Amino acid sequence: MTTSAPRRPRQDAVDNRAGILSAATAAIAHDPQASINTIARSAGLSRRALYGHFADRNALLAEIIDAGAKRFNRIALDVTDANAQVALARLTSLLWQQAAHVQVAASIALDDAHLEATGKALAPLRHAVAAILQRGQNDGTLRTDVDVTTLARLVEEAARAAITRVDASLPEARSLAVRTTLSMAGLSWRETVALLEAHPDILGAPAADGAAPADTAPAAGDAATAGDAATGDTPAAGAKR
Amino acid sequence: MTTSAPRRPRQDAVDNRAGILSAATAAIAHDPQASINTIARSAGLSRRALYGHFADRNALLAEIIDAGAKRFNRIALDVTDANAQVALARLTSLLWQQAAHVQVAASIALDDAHLEATGKALAPLRHAVAAILQRGQNDGTLRTDVDVTTLARLVEEAARAAITRVDASLPEARSLAVRTTLSMAGLSWRETVALLEAHPDILGAPAADGAAPADTAPAAGDAATAGDAATGDTPAAGAKR
DNA sequence: AATAACTTGCACACTTATGTGCAAGTTATT
DNA sequence: AATAACTTGCACATAAGTGTGCAAGTTATT
Numbered sequence: 001m002t003t004s005a006p007r008r009p010r011q012d013a014v015d016n017r018a019g020i021l022s023a024a025t026a027a028i029a030h031d032p033q034a035s036i037n038t039i040a041r042s043a044g045l046s047r048r049a050l051y052g053h054f055a056d057r058n059a060l061l062a063e064i065i066d067a068g069a070k071r072f073n074r075i076a077l078d079v080t081d082a083n084a085q086v087a088l089a090r091l092t093s094l095l096w097q098q099a100a101h102v103q104v105a106a107s108i109a110l111d112d113a114h115l116e117a118t119g120k121a122l123a124p125l126r127h128a129v130a131a132i133l134q135r136g137q138n139d140g141t142l143r144t145d146v147d148v149t150t151l152a153r154l155v156e157e158a159a160r161a162a163i164t165r166v167d168a169s170l171p172e173a174r175s176l177a178v179r180t181t182l183s184m185a186g187l188s189w190r191e192t193v194a195l196l197e198a199h200p201d202i203l204g205a206p207a208a209d210g211a212a213p214a215d216t217a218p219a220a221g222d223a224a225t226a227g228d229a230a231t232g233d234t235p236a237a238g239a240k241r
Numbered sequence: 242m243t244t245s246a247p248r249r250p251r252q253d254a255v256d257n258r259a260g261i262l263s264a265a266t267a268a269i270a271h272d273p274q275a276s277i278n279t280i281a282r283s284a285g286l287s288r289r290a291l292y293g294h295f296a297d298r299n300a301l302l303a304e305i306i307d308a309g310a311k312r313f314n315r316i317a318l319d320v321t322d323a324n325a326q327v328a329l330a331r332l333t334s335l336l337w338q339q340a341a342h343v344q345v346a347a348s349i350a351l352d353d354a355h356l357e358a359t360g361k362a363l364a365p366l367r368h369a370v371a372a373i374l375q376r377g378q379n380d381g382t383l384r385t386d387v388d389v390t391t392l393a394r395l396v397e398e399a400a401r402a403a404i405t406r407v408d409a410s411l412p413e414a415r416s417l418a419v420r421t422t423l424s425m426a427g428l429s430w431r432e433t434v435a436l437l438e439a440h441p442d443i444l445g446a447p448a449a450d451g452a453a454p455a456d457t458a459p460a461a462g463d464a465a466t467a468g469d470a471a472t473g474d475t476p477a478a479g480a481k482r
Numbered sequence: 483a484a485t486a487a488c489t490t491g492c493a494c495a496c497t498t499a500t501g502t503g504c505a506a507g508t509t510a511t512t
Numbered sequence: 513a514a515t516a517a518c519t520t521g522c523a524c525a526t527a528a529g530t531g532t533g534c535a536a537g538t539t540a541t542t
Contacts, residue, residue, distance in 0.1 A: 010510050010517055035499065049519050051501065143430035146417065150407065154421060157402035165398055166391065176387065180395060184421070188429035189384035251487055251540050276529065290489050292531065 017053045019043045025064055029100045029164075032107035036060075062117060065108055068101035069121035076128035084136030085182065085195055088155070089202050091132070092181040096163050096174045103164045129155065136185065143186025151185070158184035175203055258294045260284045266305055270341045270405075273348035277301075303358060306349055309342035310362035317369035325377030326423065326436055329396070330443050332373070333422040337404050337415045344405045370396065377426065384427025392426070399425035416444055 023043035027034040036057060040050040054060040075094045081087040095102060109118040130152050136142025143151065162180035166173055175196065182192040196202060264284035268275040277298060281291040295301040316335045322328040336343060350359040371393050377383025384392065403421035407414055416437065423433040437443060 007511075007516065012510070013518060016518085036501090037499080046520055047500095048502095048521075052518070056501070057499095143424075145420065145430055145434055150417065153406065154403065154417075157406055158399055158425070161398035161402065162395065165394065176391065176395075179386065180425070183424050183427065184399070186424065186430035188432065189386055189427035191429065193386055248486065248541075253540070254488060257488085277531090278529080287490055288530095289491075289532090293488070297531070 013053075016043070016045055016049070020045065020050055020053055020060070021064060021067065024060055025068075025100055025104050028061075028064070028107060029103035032111075058113075061108055061114060064104055065114065065118050065121050068098070068105045069118075069125070071098055071101055072105070072122065073124040073128075076125045079128070079132075084132050084139065084141050085185070085187065086199055086202070087132045088129075088136070088142075088185055089178050089182055089195065089199070091129070092159055092163075092178045093174060093202050095159065096168075096177045099163055099168050102160060106160045106164060126152065126156075133185070145186075155181055155184050178202065254294075257284070257286055257290070261286065261291055261294055261301070262305060262308065265301055266309075266341055266345050269302075269305070269348060270344035273352070299354075302349055302355060305345055306355065306359050306362050309339070309346045310359075310366070312339055312342055313346070313363065314365040314369075317366045320369070320373075325373050325380065325382050326426070326428065327440055327443070328373045329370075329377070329383075329426055330419050330423055330436060330440070332370070333400055333404075333419045334415060334443050336400065337409075337418045340404055340409050343401060347401045347405060367393065367397075374426070386427075396422055396425050419443065 020039065020043045024034070024039045027039045027042055036050060037047045039060075040047045043050075050060075054063070072095065075098070076091065078094065079087050079091045081090055105118065105122065108114050109122070130148055133142060133151050133155065134148050137144050137148060137151075146154070159177065159181045162177040166176060170176075178196065179189065179192045182195065183189060187195070261280065261284045265275075265280045268280045268283055277291060278288045280301075281288045284291075291301075295304070313336065316339070317332065319335065320328050320332045322331060346359065346363065349355050350363070371389055374383060374392050374396065375389050378385050378389060378392075387395070400418065400422045403418040407417055411417075419437065420430065420433040423436065424430060428436070
């Protein structure tokens with residue numbers, strides 16, 4: 001009696017699961033109180049089916065937070081500029097691409113029930129921010145009239161506001177988010193403008209591998225980056241079954 | 242048959258009604274989802290009694306918003322500094338004293354159900370802010386890299402974050418809120434520090450009537466102002482009946 | 483002291499949302 | 513083609529919140 005080898009999940013089920021996560025991200029970004037039913041339906045599934053993929057609401061939220069945090073933390077590792085001002089600007093610019101995820105993370109992070117979990121998940125990003133700010137304070141390139149901890153919170157709030165409370169479809173949206181963060185970090189608006197002019201790559205393409213820093217970056221790479229980000233890929237398309 | 246003259250409300254009832262408003266402000270500032278029961282109990286009343294004073298949840302919220310908005314709008318009128326930077330700083334400083342009310346207004350304003358009502362109630366304050374920002378842009382004392390409308394939103398968000406997301410008991414809290422707003426308006430952190438040093442009255446007493454602009458303003462006025470504000474006068478004391 | 487105003491507690495109806503069990507149908511996989 | 517996996521719709525139990533009616537008690541006001 002060989003224990004029957006457990007067949008692996010069906011492909012449509014895998015897709016549906018991913019669809020739920022995606023739909024939930026979009027739905028919660030739009031309304032933190034979105035019901036399970038709303039989420040399931042916007043993923044093209046029945047409420048009942050959703051419970052076949054996630055034990056309960058918390059399990060779903062936990063995974064969303066985790067996914068978002070992983071993106072953020074990976075981004076944070078990518079920012080290696082020695083100049084604190086530049087590092088902060090670039091970090092904001094990259095996070096801006098993850099608007100929907102930032103929105104969701106912010107919503108859930110404000111909820112007492114998930115405060116601890118979100119705190120843990122976002123720790124690497126927060127550490128990275130703190131490190132950048134500390135570095136900037138040490139070399140005098142960032143404000144020193146506020147202690148690092150408080151400054152970190154203010155910068156985080158400013159970034160969140162600029163990323164999530166401004167129409168992301170506006171062409172200046174990204175630049176605006178970056179300038180907002182820098183302002184909060186102590187720079188004057190003229191300094192932020194000058195910095196962005198001196199470092200056009202910050203608002204441009206993410207400077208892939210050894211690619212040439214041409215005028216306009218390869219459309220492919222740019223599109224790919226924007227594809228899985230920004231608006232948060234709402235499926236709306238029906239799920240398979 | 243003279244129609245019996247309707248006796249006017251009992252004093253304890255008047256007090257209880259005020260107590261509910263006060264408790265609701267505090268409760269909602271702490272948790273926008275606070276239940277009617279929670280509010281009533283924290284006002285020292287039963288849930289049932291609350292419905293004797295307010296038709297429903299909306300009526301209660303509407304009055305809270307109105308009360309807060311009136312405070313804000315009155316404050317806005319008090320700020321008459323010609324210098325836009327100074328005006329913005331003073332406005333923030335005065336609003337900081339209304340932390341609990343700012344918190345509540347922000348919570349309710351984010352709710353779709355009350356978006357319209359809050360928008361109307363807060364219109365005067367928002368107009369005042371827009372006017373200040375416009376003035377600053379015209380004379381070049383505030384940033385001009387962002388249009389007034391967007392700048393107004395960013396400043397509002399920054400102020401809200403600084404006022405409500407920072408421990409108000411910290412001695413630097415007020416100064417921090419002011420500097421945050423100025424930073425968002427385009428000043429460098431050194432400029433904000435300089436401005437506050439040049440205008441110590443902004444963080445001090447509200448410069449009553451024609452009073453002398455002495456070093457430290459009359460303690461009486463200061464205490465009175467802080468009394469009905471900041472922490473949001475949580476009653477906790479039982480209601481009379 | 484009489485009266486009207488107010489509060490309380492309880493019962494009740496109603497709504498919204500969560501989570502589960504189950505039978506019947508559909509689809510991917512073998 | 514057979515089978516296991518998946519989805520659906522329905523019923524059901526549970527929970528929490530809202531808003532109202534009513535009788536009984538308490539308190540301010542006249």
